[in-house]
Amino acid sequence: MFELDPACLELEITEGMMQDFDSSLPNIRRLKELGVKISIDDFGTGYSSLSYxxxxxxxxxxxDKSFLDDSLESFQGQALxxxxIxxxxxxxxxxxxxxxxxxxQVEFLLSQGCLVGQGYFYSEPLSATECEAFFQKGLSPK
Incomplete structure (x- = not known):
């Protein structure tokens, strides 16, 4: 049997979970107690309130990608x-x-202190087999 260390797993809280926050919170806290890492997906949109x-x-x-889309187009986008960050x-x-x-976008994010990112600049979505080949080939963006 394969056992995964909970610390190796990170789950994303999505907007759907936030719509029923009161019933989701105890489950999220239980996962955290097990050692699972928790992230907020699409932060800044929908139900992702600062109070959370x-x-x-x-x-x-x-x-959220929508902030990045216009981040280089305007002062307000960059400021947000x-x-x-x-x-x-x-x-x-x-x-x-x-x-x-x-x-x-990468250069802007790095200049602001955001050191981790994902997106088509690095790779399109990959199957498990394609992902393995990608990592064996090396981690250079397109």
Whole structure:
């Protein structure tokens, strides 16, 4: 039988879970007690209220792609992304940017202190077999 160390598993809290917050919170806390890591997906949109940051036992904020899409287009877009990154860092959360599509976004995120990201810039979604081949080939973006 294969056993997974719970610390190797990170689950994302999605908007659907937040719609029934009162019944979801005890389950999220039980998972945390087991050692599972918890992240908030699509932070800054929908039901991801700032008040959840005080209540939820999370390690990671995942910045929604919609913020990144216009981050280089306007001062406000840049300021919002920077604010989310700064807040996450100040609260000692990991911060992940979702939806990275080009090098300019990578450079902006790095300059703001966001060191982890995901998106088509790095790779399209992969099957398990394709993922294994990707890592064997090396980790260089397209």
């Amino acid at each position: 940051l005080k209540v939820l036992p999370i390690e990671t904020l995942k910045i 992304v920077k604010t989310i 700064d807040m996450g860092i100040n609260l000692k959360f990991n911060v992940i940017a979702e939806g990275i599509e080009d090098r300019m």
